[in-house]
Amino acid sequence: MSSSPRIAVLASGRGSNLAALLAARERGELPVDFVLVASDRANAGALRLAEAANIPTLALDPRSYPDRRGFDMDLFARLAASGAEWLVLAGFMRILDGTALAPWVGRMINIHPSLLPKYRGLHTHRRALEANDPEHGASVHFVTAELDGGPVIAQARLPIEAGDDEQQLAQRLLPLEHRLLPAALSLLVSNQLQWRNGAPHFNGQPLPRPLTLGADGVLSLK
Ligand code: GRF
Numbered sequence: 001m002s003s004s005p006r007i008a009v010l011a012s013g014r015g016s017n018l019a020a021l022l023a024a025r026e027r028g029e030l031p032v033d034f035v036l037v038a039s040d041r042a043n044a045g046a047l048r049l050a051e052a053a054n055i056p057t058l059a060l061d062p063r064s065y066p067d068r069r070g071f072d073m074d075l076f077a078r079l080a081a082s083g084a085e086w087l088v089l090a091g092f093m094r095i096l097d098g099t100a101l102a103p104w105v106g107r108m109i110n111i112h113p114s115l116l117p118k119y120r121g122l123h124t125h126r127r128a129l130e131a132n133d134p135e136h137g138a139s140v141h142f143v144t145a146e147l148d149g150g151p152v153i154a155q156a157r158l159p160i161e162a163g164d165d166e167q168q169l170a171q172r173l174l175p176l177e178h179r180l181l182p183a184a185l186s187l188l189v190s191n192q193l194q195w196r197n198g199a200p201h202f203n204g205q206p207l208p209r210p211l212t213l214g215a216d217g218v219l220s221l222k
Contacts, residue, residue: 005189008036008084010075010092015046017090017111020178021185022053030182032189036082038075040094056082062094072100079104088185089143098145105150106195108143109188111181113173115155116141120148125169128160135159136169138177139210140184142195151200153193154184156213176213183219184211 009018018037024030037050042059050057058078065071079087080103089110101108114124116139128136137157144150156176160169187193193202200207202221211219 004031004033006035006083006085007032007088007185007189008038008079008082008086009034009046009050009088009090010038010079011046011090012039012041012044012093013046013091015044015049015091016174017177017181018046018049021088021090021182022049024182024186030186030189032086032185035084036079038079040071040092046090058082068095069097069100072097076100076104086185086189087143088181090181095147096143096145101143101145105144106142109140109153109184110143110148110150111177112139112141112148113170113177115139115157116148116152125166125173129164129166129169133160136173138173138180140180142200151207152210153188153200153207154180154211154213154219156180179217180213180219183213183217187211187219 009021011018021030025032034055036056036058037046038058039047040060040062047057047059060071060075062071065074085107087104087108114128115137119127125136135157137155139152140154141152142150158173158176193200212222213219
């Protein structure tokens with residue numbers, strides 16, 4: 001087994017964030033091994049991307065399980081069996097059972113398309129527009145039992161422009177997500193970011209606020 005940090009990615013959809021992680025690894029910016037890409041949808045584009053990159057895949061159908069916990073327990077057992085040390089949720093569109101995810105707290109991150117704590121859940125672009133927010137963004141956070149509620153590690157911010165609609169905003173945000181997620185994962189696997197005593201720490205100190213993605217693609221405390 002290689003000595004690079006072992007990552008499993010969970011994705012339900014097209015997988016553009018997974019593609020960004022794979023590209024970052026190709027460029028030598030993310031020295032990790034992707035050991036598994038798992039999905040709750042057999043037709044997820046993310047699975048096809050993984051196959052093309054020779055990464056093992058797993059598709060589990062939630063309808064084959066009696067309840068959410070049953071599905072999640074099996075999913076997390078298989079993720080553990082893959083040898084993964086870290087889990088990345090990249091567009092995984094399911095609420096996770098708190099008991100099933102508990103062993104992974106501090107080792108699992110999610111990317112969410114809003115400036116958390118604003119707009120947990122769905123339709124984040126629409127909600128930011130409806131609220132007349134001056135800016136929007138994306139967040140990477142540690143996953144806890146609270147939906148989109150775990151401590152935020154890093155954010156990318158984007159001004160909302162007059163005339164923006166939901167689709168335009170989503171389109172402008174996506175390239176930022178694609179830089180944010182690999183940058184955050186890279187800090188995590190290099191131990192610059194750590195989960196200690198139930199809170200994120202950056203370079204050994206409690207993280208006072210989320211890191212911000214700069215125009216240079218670097219995450220820093222602003
Ligand atoms: C992204 O907007 C991500 O923030 C959200 O789901 C979307 C996934 O897109 N959690 P993709 O499948 O990575 O293209």
